[in-house]
Amino acid sequence: MDAIELMVQEHTHIKRMLKVLRNMCLRVLNNEIIDYDDFYKAIDFVRNYADKHHHGKEEAVLFKKMGDELGERVSKGPVAGMLVEHDFGRLYMQNLEAAVEKYKNGDKDARLDIIGNAVGYADLLNRHIDKEDSVIYTFARRALNEGAIADVNEKCQQVEKEAEGSGVQNKYLALVDEFEKKYI
Secondary structure, eight states, X not given: OOHHHHHHHHHHHHHHHHHHHHHHHHHHHTTOOOOTHHHXXXXXXXXXXXXXXXXXXXXXXXXXXXXXXXXXXXXXXXXXXXXXXXXXXXXXXHHHXXXXXXXXXXXXXXXXXXXXXXXXXXXXXHHHHHHIIIIIHHHHHHHSOHHHHHHHHHHHHHXXXXXXXXXXXXXXXXXXXXXXXXXX
């Protein structure tokens, strides 16, 4: 298994959901009929596929290995920047969930917060993914030695097997397919 290539592939699935989120927001903006519970499903995707599954591998495996092997200049520089962006993404999802709750409880003005947080998250993650794919991952491939890359591959393979046992990949990729048919 090439863990970095797998993470790049996961980015394509995440970007598909980001496009769905933007289209959901366009429908909100245009006051079209929308199932607001779909926002909860999108939040679940972000929290459990994009964040827990994908960012979990980055944070606990790849970024940790980069810090351990390449030192403080990497762990407190570009890797720290990626971690901060992960945290910003979590904040957007927390705020999006609160806005959907407000809307469901009758606050129609919360539609603005739904749009703001969902579009803000999509913009953040699109830029974030581009940096990881073109800079961080390329740097990791170049700078980490074969043993370190092998260790990353092995640990990520363990994470993948555990997730497959729980059906994580199938569940969330099926959700992206379903939402693309519904919103794109």
